[in-house]
Amino acid sequence: MNPIRKQIYKNLLANKGYIAVLFLVVILTTFMYYFVEFSIDRNAKNLLTYVNEQQKEQFRFQVRTDMDEVQIIEGLRHDYEVEARSIKKISLDNRSYFFINRPNEIDLPYIVAGRLPLMESEIALLPQFMQSNGLEIGQSLVLGDRSYIITGSFYLPDYEVFIPFGDIQQDDHHATFAIVTPKIYEQYIGKEERYYAGRVKDGNHFEAKIADLKNNPSFSYIATSNEINSHSQILLGLDSNKILAHTFLVILGLISLFLYYMFYKRFMLLYKQEFGCFKALGYTKLQISAILIRFSFVISAVGALGGLVLGYIGSSVLLQMYNSSYSFPHFARGINISSFCYGVVIVIAANVLITYGAAIQFMKQDSYTLLNNIDKAQNMSGAKIFANKVANLLPQRWRLPVRVVLRKWNTLFLSALTILIVSTLFITSYSLYMSSSTIIESQTTGRTYEYDTTYDSYQQDVENLRTTRMYYLHKDVHILQDDREIPLAMVGLDSRGSLLELYNLKHEVIDLKDVNGVVISQGISEMYGIGKGDNLEFIIDREQYSTHIAEITLNGDMNTMYLDKATLAKSLGIPSNMHSGELSNELKSVLNSSVVTTTEKRAVLESNAVSNRSSAVINQLVGALIGCLLLYIVVLLNFQDRTQDMSILRLLGYKPSEINSLLVDVYRPIFLILYLLILPFAINISYQIHRLISLQTNDYIPFSTNGWLLLLAFVAIMLLYSLVVFFFKRKTYRLIKKGYNTILL
Numbered sequence: 001m002n003p004i005r006k007q008i009y010k011n012l013l014a015n016k017g018y019i020a021v022l023f024l025v026v027i028l029t030t031f032m033y034y035f036v037e038f039s040i041d042r043n044a045k046n047l048l049t050y051v052n053e054q055q056k057e058q059f060r061f062q063v064r065t066d067m068d069e070v071q072i073i074e075g076l077r078h079d080y081e082v083e084a085r086s087i088k089k090i091s092l093d094n095r096s097y098f099f100i101n102r103p104n105e106i107d108l109p110y111i112v113a114g115r116l117p118l119m120e121s122e123i124a125l126l127p128q129f130m131q132s133n134g135l136e137i138g139q140s141l142v143l144g145d146r147s148y149i150i151t152g153s154f155y156l157p158d159y160e161v162f163i164p165f166g167d168i169q170q171d172d173h174h175a176t177f178a179i180v181t182p183k184i185y186e187q188y189i190g191k192e193e194r195y196y197a198g199r200v201k202d203g204n205h206f207e208a209k210i211a212d213l214k215n216n217p218s219f220s221y222i223a224t225s226n227e228i229n230s231h232s233q234i235l236l237g238l239d240s241n242k243i244l245a246h247t248f249l250v251i252l253g254l255i256s257l258f259l260y261y262m263f264y265k266r267f268m269l270l271y272k273q274e275f276g277c278f279k280a281l282g283y284t285k286l287q288i289s290a291i292l293i294r295f296s297f298v299i300s301a302v303g304a305l306g307g308l309v310l311g312y313i314g315s316s317v318l319l320q321m322y323n324s325s326y327s328f329p330h331f332a333r334g335i336n337i338s339s340f341c342y343g344v345v346i347v348i349a350a351n352v353l354i355t356y357g358a359a360i361q362f363m364k365q366d367s368y369t370l371l372n373n374i375d376k377a378q379n380m381s382g383a384k385i386f387a388n389k390v391a392n393l394l395p396q397r398w399r400l401p402v403r404v405v406l407r408k409w410n411t412l413f414l415s416a417l418t419i420l421i422v423s424t425l426f427i428t429s430y431s432l433y434m435s436s437s438t439i440i441e442s443q444t445t446g447r448t449y450e451y452d453t454t455y456d457s458y459q460q461d462v463e464n465l466r467t468t469r470m471y472y473l474h475k476d477v478h479i480l481q482d483d484r485e486i487p488l489a490m491v492g493l494d495s496r497g498s499l500l501e502l503y504n505l506k507h508e509v510i511d512l513k514d515v516n517g518v519v520i521s522q523g524i525s526e527m528y529g530i531g532k533g534d535n536l537e538f539i540i541d542r543e544q545y546s547t548h549i550a551e552i553t554l555n556g557d558m559n560t561m562y563l564d565k566a567t568l569a570k571s572l573g574i575p576s577n578m579h580s581g582e583l584s585n586e587l588k589s590v591l592n593s594s595v596v597t598t599t600e601k602r603a604v605l606e607s608n609a610v611s612n613r614s615s616a617v618i619n620q621l622v623g624a625l626i627g628c629l630l631l632y633i634v635v636l637l638n639f640q641d642r643t644q645d646m647s648i649l650r651l652l653g654y655k656p657s658e659i660n661s662l663l664v665d666v667y668r669p670i671f672l673i674l675y676l677l678i679l680p681f682a683i684n685i686s687y688q689i690h691r692l693i694s695l696q697t698n699d700y701i702p703f704s705t706n707g708w709l710l711l712l713a714f715v716a717i718m719l720l721y722s723l724v725v726f727f728f729k730r731k732t733y734r735l736i737k738k739g740y741n742t743i744l745l
Helices: 002-014 016-037 041-053 069-076 127-132 182-187 206-214 233-270 272-280 285-325 337-363 367-371 382-392 396-406 409-444 522-528 565-572 598-641 643-651 656-664 668-697 707-738
Strands: 059-063 080-092 095-100 110-114 122-125 140-143 146-155 175-179 191-200 219-224 451-460 469-481 484-493 518-521 535-540 543-553 560-564 578-584 593-597
Touching: 002 016, 002 233, 002 272, 002 285, 016 233, 016 285, 016 337, 016 598, 041 233, 059 069, 059 206, 069 080, 122 127, 127 146, 127 175, 191 206, 191 593, 206 219, 233 272, 233 285, 233 337, 233 409, 233 598, 272 285, 272 337, 272 367, 285 337, 409 598, 409 668, 409 707, 451 598, 469 565, 484 535, 484 565, 518 522, 522 543, 522 668, 560 565, 593 598, 643 656, 668 707
Parallel strands: 095 175, 122 146, 484 560, 518 543
Antiparallel strands: 059 191, 059 219, 080 095, 080 191, 110 146, 122 175, 140 146, 451 578, 451 593, 469 484, 469 535, 469 578, 518 560, 535 543
């Protein structure tokens, strides 16, 4: 076995260019998988431990004002743990401080450093706020007429994302949660949000007990963990990234298997007579195949383990993104045994099996067939017949290049696959990068107000202030779709106001008083597949209603439906001259009211833009890597088949540049045709990716593209192709200069 092993290995290594690609594609497959997976497995386990240790709430609720709150709470304590929560927002020096009462049983604060306050002159803050503002433990902090000593920093398990109850998402530089002593908390005067946090006492019948709460008419508000915006965002992100990791593994793994199969199939054909000699000498097909399998095992194992190590190193990028996006103290890198098996064991086993399949299928031929290089199946295949017919229809100068391209179905398939993957990733990355700008633009267009004030109770409209204010009603609703209840907001705008104008998809102003039905945001329409003219079922205060989708607005809030204020007031059974909020350009400080400025809202939108832009850069890098590898294989397959033809053409007097044009650089026009054919599929795939991400994260990511981008994607593909072709043209010159009839890559 040793002599033929050396000879087969020598032949394999003669194709070092292809072997390098096989090695790199395995590294890329496992790297992309572990790049994401290392940031998932251990964090999922750490998150579960954290939730249990900090007694994170499983639901929160508010009791109706017309009910006996004390009696309701006492009635719940038999089956549930319940604790009152309250938050006061105090705005000072362009900073927002959300003071919270200190939990004792549920949602226990996690102490990052130092300790919680014990004295009236002490305060604890979020670590992100302290870092962003250059604060340290032991420093003094002046808030109005009070001076505090910072004693510690903490995380709140029920606020993984900084979205205080009853308010919008905050950025870490301008806002923080704060804990002081109970006495100091009571002394602060500001809008206070009160609710109850709860957990089921007995783990058994959990779903039934949660259902009982949902059906309890005593609550004005009830939401489980997965329905709260500040909750479960980490777990949602980890689940989404796990899907992404397995998608990378499957797609790149299939590409890897295809390349392995093509290599060994071609390798067996190139050295067909040698394998016939080995069989004639008495070596069995299993003995010969075992050598090839061992070789595949080695390069797959080294590549997979190399990808594992690189993935571990690269995953720090995602961990940094997690740390900047979520309040969680235990982010760490690590994988489970199952993930190791998926990314290493299964990848190696799959490559070994495909090698065995390609080799054993070939080695089933007898020695005579192999030695005489008989290949009846390929004597005049359908592909060759088709290629000849098409070529004969073209001018003389195009016949040879077209025949070269069309007779190789595998290179055509790889070319199409390359264009599909690279164009999809480029379109997706551009859209992700631009989505933040699109959202910011949509959330600022048509708005000429500075302050958005909401009240705890209904207020009466002031008729003579309608020129400077725009009143509205806000109501939380659930739309019904496929046996699901999707939480949304319903806003009734005063049609006589002008501080907020809604635009339809044609950029025309929507007059709500003339609307028969409701207007939904573009995000709702695209995420849930609801279009203009559709009927919509929704629930308000446990009563089911049906309405008509009259329009779709470009610049409405993401998860919001709009209608005329008088129409919503009628549905709620309140006078039409009442409102729960107002838009204005004058700051109005009223007790039990909350004010959000457009500056604060824009800061949050810009803060959220970082994640999408980072994802866009990753997509671009992946697209470039996959594109280079696949384009290299496309040209390599053609180059290996044409080395003898190159020498013959040289003997016939063709110049090297002419030979390159005829045999090497023949795919440019084909790429243009394939790109135009594949482009609609790439756009649709990219759109579906955006929609799936939006549904998984419950955060609308708009899809956008334009003609310049599509042209740029094609230019990028052609630049990658030109780079690869340049490399092979140099090989062509060396081949012709040395007069070889074959070339060892």
